[in-house]
Amino acid sequence: MNPIIRFDQVSVAVREKTILSNISFALFPGEKTVLCGKSGSGKSSVLRAFIGLHAVAGGVYFQQMQLTPASVHTIRSATAYIGQEPILGAETVREALLLPFQFKIHRNQRPPDARLGEVLNRLHLTVDILKRKCSRISGGEKQRIALARGLLLGKSLYLLDEITSALDAESKQAVFDVFSDPQLTVLSVAHDTEWLARCDRILELDAGRLVRERTYGNA
Numbered sequence: 001m002n003p004i005i006r007f008d009q010v011s012v013a014v015r016e017k018t019i020l021s022n023i024s025f026a027l028f029p030g031e032k033t034v035l036c037g038k039s040g041s042g043k044s045s046v047l048r049a050f051i052g053l054h055a056v057a058g059g060v061y062f063q064q065m066q067l068t069p070a071s072v073h074t075i076r077s078a079t080a081y082i083g084q085e086p087i088l089g090a091e092t093v094r095e096a097l098l099l100p101f102q103f104k105i106h107r108n109q110r111p112p113d114a115r116l117g118e119v120l121n122r123l124h125l126t127v128d129i130l131k132r133k134c135s136r137i138s139g140g141e142k143q144r145i146a147l148a149r150g151l152l153l154g155k156s157l158y159l160l161d162e163i164t165s166a167l168d169a170e171s172k173q174a175v176f177d178v179f180s181d182p183q184l185t186v187l188s189v190a191h192d193t194e195w196l197a198r199c200d201r202i203l204e205l206d207a208g209r210l211v212r213e214r215t216y217g218n219a
């Protein structure tokens with residue numbers, strides 16, 4: 001089986017400062033992997049490197065395809081990247097959810113309202129949020145709306161940056177339930193021990209280096 005994500009000796013430098021150093025790992029279909037480590041250790045940079053937001057030295061691969069200026073669009077289209085403060089790109093939540101379906105490639109997949117409600121409920125949100133302004137919803141709500149958009153598009157690869165840190169217990173459980181789906185592959189950043197316990201693998205970073213790989217409970 002080929003990995004969905006592979007980093008082969010990846011380094012990233014921003015303005016001559018090395019922020020990732022020689023990172024190698026692979027993520028296989030259906031796996032849930034979490035990056036942990038101190039603040040500033042490079043966790044979010046790993047996610048950003050995968051979607052081409054950093055210039056990288058070394059190889060970043062999606063399936064067998066290397067990340068290059070020519071492939072970056074394909075990689076982004078296949079991935080649901082949920083950053084700490086997602087930009088939803090629309091005025092209302094309904095518009096944000098339907099935004100990708102305006103484009104030709106997804107036009108005939110436009111979900112009916114019932115489907116929007118179903119996905120929102122799965123994430124412990126109600127349909128009332130559809131008419132709210134994106135500028136007036138919380139960071140945790142924005143992340144769940146970005147997640148809902150990924151689910152509506154049928155994406156199977158999720159890059160999640162601290163998506164449970166701002167959530168109450170019920171919303172967090174809803175997110176856990178969504179990602180208990182064995183079809184979904186997840187590369188996440190988290191500190192939350194409950195999230196770590198649900199992941200197959202924990203990659204620990206320290207000062208931009210991958211220093212340890214373990215499963216929960218195995219120190």
Ligand SMILES: Nc1ncnc2c1ncn2[C@@H]1O[C@H](COP(=O)(O)OP(=O)(O)OP(=O)(O)O)[C@@H](O)[C@H]1O
Nearest residue numbers: 014015019037038039040041042043044045046189
């Ligand atoms: N665009 C950038 N320009 C300059 N420095 C950057 C940039 N992006 C990241 N860095 C630096 O790279 C290092 C790693 O940042 P990163 O956001 O990946 O850390 P993190 O482990 O995710 O931190 P946190 O847990 O606080 O979110 C930090 O020192 C950060 O200041």
